[in-house]
Amino acid sequence: MPGAPGPLEDGREMAAPLLVGADGRRSGTAARAGIKRRVTDYGQTALVCAIGHEKPHQGCAYQIFLPPGPLAILPLTGNRSSIVWSETTEQAAAIQALDDEAYLEVLRPRFGDFLGEIHIAGARYTYPLNMTLAESFTAERLALAGDAARGVHPIAGQGLNAGLRDVAALAEVLVEAARRGEDLGWPLVLDRYAQWRRFDSATLALATDGFNRLFSNDNPLLRLGRDIGLGLANALPGLRRGFMREAAGMTGDVPRLLQGRPL
Numbered sequence: 209m210p211g212a213p214g215p216l217e218d219g220r221e222m223a224a225p226l227l228v229g230a231d232g233r234r235s236g237t238a239a240r241a242g243i244k245r246r247v248t249d250y251g252q253t254a255l256v257c258a259i260g261h262e263k264p265h266q267g268c269a270y271q272i273f274l275p276p277g278p279l280a281i282l283p284l285t286g287n288r289s290s291i292v293w294s295e296t297t298e299q300a301a302a303i304q305a306l307d308d309e310a311y312l313e314v315l316r317p318r319f320g321d322f323l324g325e326i327h328i329a330g331a332r333y334t335y336p337l338n339m340t341l342a343e344s345f346t347a348e349r350l351a352l353a354g355d356a357a358r359g360v361h362p363i364a365g366q367g368l369n370a371g372l373r374d375v376a377a378l379a380e381v382l383v384e385a386a387r388r389g390e391d392l393g394w395p396l397v398l399d400r401y402a403q404w405r406r407f408d409s410a411t412l413a414l415a416t417d418g419f420n421r422l423f424s425n426d427n428p429l430l431r432l433g434r435d436i437g438l439g440l441a442n443a444l445p446g447l448r449r450g451f452m453r454e455a456a457g458m459t460g461d462v463p464r465l466l467q468g469r470p471l
């Protein structure tokens with residue numbers, strides 16, 4: 209790959225027609241290939257940990273919208289849920305520095321009591337939140353996939369879905385190219401992948417960015433607008449089903465693997 213010649217640490221050298229960079233939002237593979245990224249820092253940090261609770265979650269996920277950012281409560285096995293709790297970066301650092309009991313005291317009024325008494329059920333982590341979009345999804349004999357291509361705000365829970373779509377689309381493009389006898393690292397083959405995924409990724413980045421700005425906000429006019437929007441989505445089953453299909457990644461040009469069809 210350009211900019212990263214040389215053997216592996218153990219001295220071996222490897223060659224392939226194509227390298228896939230799936231090394232996350234700070235992709236060293238993309239950087240070494242000279243691909244620049246557009247990064248928007250949200251000034252928010254997610255506090256993440258497993259929470260044990262008295263009552264069963266019935267398999268439901270919840271998202272509570274608070275002015276500094278959303279609090280997502282995602283079901284795990286048993287009476288446990290994972291929280292993704294967004295706060296301003298300064299506030300998150302202060303909360304993370306607290307001991308478990310003090311942490312829970314800050315969390316309880318936000319979490320509410322619908323799952324009964326809560327306790328910490330695992331290690332506590334923090335993740336700075338930003339949006340990062342690679343300016344190109346491909347370079348010479350290189351394709352980026354997953355967060356290496358685009359990393360979005362977790363507000364809509366779409367990051368992993370987008371990465372799975374990348375992998376399924378790339379597999380489809382490569383299998384078709386192999387059937388035609390094309391070189392898998394040929395620029396025209398890689399262009400097919402980039403064209404397929406680029407628009408979807410830019411739309412997702414814009415949508416999650418917009419959602420975050422709309423919901424992590426206490427402006428009364430914006431609050432009224434989003435309450436009307438959520439009320440409409442709730443009242444109109446067709447609209448709600450549309451959102452669910454969109455969230456499940458089942459709209460647009462869905463790769464065959466994600467439709468459960470063979471390549």
Ligand SMILES: Cc1cc2nc3c(=O)[nH]c(=O)nc-3n(C[C@H](O)[C@H](O)[C@H](O)COP(=O)(O)OP(=O)(O)OC[C@H]3O[C@@H](n4cnc5c(N)ncnc54)[C@H](O)[C@@H]3O)c2cc1C
Pocket residue numbers: 230231232233236254256292335353354355356362364365366367368369371
């Ligand atoms: C707080 C938070 C909550 C989230 N919640 C959701 C959610 O509810 N739903 C959802 O769909 N998505 C969610 N996401 C996004 C989701 O986690 C990511 O989109 C997904 O993990 C991206 O997968 P990836 O494999 O592309 O990158 P990563 O998960 O970042 O994996 C990249 C891997 O590459 C490895 N790596 C890097 N460099 C090298 C190297 N030089 N050599 C070897 N290995 C290397 C890393 O160690 C890592 O294991 C959330 C993200 C955050 C931060």
